[in-house]
Amino acid sequence: MSPSGQTGQTGQFRHEAFLYADGAEFLRGTAAFIQDAVAADEPILVVLDSVKIGALRSTLGASADRVQFADMGSIGHNPARIIPAWRSFVDEHGRGGRRLRGIGEPIWPGRRPEQLVECRHHEALLNVAFADTPGFWLLCPYDTAGLATTVLDGAHGTHPFIDRHGHAGPSDRYVGAGFDSLLGEPLRAPSSPSLGVTRYDFDVHDLAIVRHLAAKEAIVAGFGGRARDVELIVGELTTNSVRHGQGDRTLRIWTETGDHGATLLVEVHDDGLLTDPLVGRYEPIGRQIGGRGLWIVNQVCDLLQIRSSPALGTTVRAHIFAATP
Numbered sequence: 001m002s003p004s005g006q007t008g009q010t011g012q013f014r015h016e017a018f019l020y021a022d023g024a025e026f027l028r029g030t031a032a033f034i035q036d037a038v039a040a041d042e043p044i045l046v047v048l049d050s051v052k053i054g055a056l057r058s059t060l061g062a063s064a065d066r067v068q069f070a071d072m073g074s075i076g077h078n079p080a081r082i083i084p085a086w087r088s089f090v091d092e093h094g095r096g097g098r099r100l101r102g103i104g105e106p107i108w109p110g111r112r113p114e115q116l117v118e119c120r121h122h123e124a125l126l127n128v129a130f131a132d133t134p135g136f137w138l139l140c141p142y143d144t145a146g147l148a149t150t151v152l153d154g155a156h157g158t159h160p161f162i163d164r165h166g167h168a169g170p171s172d173r174y175v176g177a178g179f180d181s182l183l184g185e186p187l188r189a190p191s192s193p194s195l196g197v198t199r200y201d202f203d204v205h206d207l208a209i210v211r212h213l214a215a216k217e218a219i220v221a222g223f224g225g226r227a228r229d230v231e232l233i234v235g236e237l238t239t240n241s242v243r244h245g246q247g248d249r250t251l252r253i254w255t256e257t258g259d260h261g262a263t264l265l266v267e268v269h270d271d272g273l274l275t276d277p278l279v280g281r282y283e284p285i286g287r288q289i290g291g292r293g294l295w296i297v298n299q300v301c302d303l304l305q306i307r308s309s310p311a312l313g314t315t316v317r318a319h320i321f322a323a324t325p
Contacts, residue, residue: 013130014137015123016168017159019144019152026052026141029166030103031059033139037101038063043093044101047072047085048141049108076106079115079122080298083129083281090133099135107155109146112260114188114303114319116151121182123158128277139163183277184309187317190254190265197254204242210251211235214266218320221255223264226320229300230266233318236293237268245314247271262322266301269315274308 018033020026030046034056037044045068046056053071057064068089076082086102094100107119123140130136142155156162156173190197198217202210214234218227234251241249249270256263280294294316298304303319 013127013133014161015126015130015159016137016139016161016163017155017171018139018141019155019162019164020141021144023055025165026143027055027059029163030056030139030141033101033103034060034067035063038066040099042099042101043089044068044103045070045086045089047075047082047102047104049073049105052105072105076104076119078298078301078303079106079118080281080304082106082122083125083278084283086126086138087129087283090130090136094133094136097135100137102136102138103141104138105141107140107142107147107151109143112258112303114305117185118303118305120151120154120158123155124182125277125281127158127160127176129281183274183307184312185307186312187305187307187315190252191256191258192254197252200251202238202249202251207235207238207242210238214251214253217253218264221264222262223255223320223322225323226264230264230320232300233266233297233320234268236297237266237316237318240293240316241268241270241272241314245270245272247313260321264320264322265317266320267315267317269313271313272308273310274306274314280304280306 018029020029034044034046046053047070048056050071050073053069060067070085075085082104086104089102090100106122107116111119126138140155140159142152144152153173156171157175159171160174161168162171200210200213211231211234215227215231218224218230223230238249238251247270249268252267254265256265280298282295284292284295294304297318301318302321305317306314308314
């Protein structure tokens with residue numbers, strides 16, 4: 001039986017947070033959920049870290065051969081890449097309204113603060129991305145012993161259903177998709193002093209110049225191994241701003257150092273308004289032009305933050321993490 005104590009699901013997308021206290025509870029709940037799917041001949045994709053995948057394989061035995069596994073550390077390094085992975089799974093296996101299941105744990109202890117913010121956004125956007133996907137049941141484990149109370153509170157706000165200790169029901173704190181409020185959230189101000197932030201104002205005539213300048217900034221900041229990535233990111237973001245934005249356009253570049261090491265940040269701002277909450281999370285099809293730029297940036301950077309509101313315009317901030325020694 002699944003962690004929610006149910007052996008079936010409704011015809012609508014079911015997005016459920018599974019709050020577990022320790023490894024034993026995690027294994028009991030997720031293994032039961034998987035075994036229910038296998039028994040019902042429902043395709044299931046399980047996206048977790050490699051240690052948990054290994055433990056589940058041992059617990060499931062022969063049933064593990066009927067499960068698709070993927071490493072969340074790779075897929076979810078940048079949280080914006082997770083929805084495309086689920087979309088690919090649904091498109092491949094959900095034809096004809098076939099019931100599907102998934103387990104995904106994008107939030108774990110040790111994530112950077114900005115990653116936790118964007119993971120919360122990702123969880124909320126799942127409700128938008130799969131609102132019209134009947135028969136898809138996605139279970140999202142949350143480690144109650146290792147995660148902060150604020151993170152767990154966020155799970156109640158982004159998941160219509162909550163399971164705890166084998167008892168599931170509607171979340172009384174679910175706030176709906178809420179993408180307008182997500183896009184309107186302020187980004188954290190640079191921790192570097194103002195003199196540590198390099199700023200370029202640009203227009204359509206400056207695109208080549210700012211690309212090369214950004215690559216040089218990356219080299220000076222000690223990110224020479226990522227200079228080509230930075231050049232590509234800046235090229236896509238500034239071109240996007242010229243094509244779709246309006247008003248004054250600004251590029252800012254700076255570095256920050258914290259508990260997880262150094263980060264190079266690249267930010268483009270203009271006065272335009274973004275209206276698609278899933279922009280950058282659709283894989284471009286064929287010769288499609290619109291939406292390709294932010295998709296490319298998401299494949300190259302380590303984290304992407306997008307904010308847009310009528311009052312503040314649109315800001316896109318890419319994070320490039322220093323290589324771990």
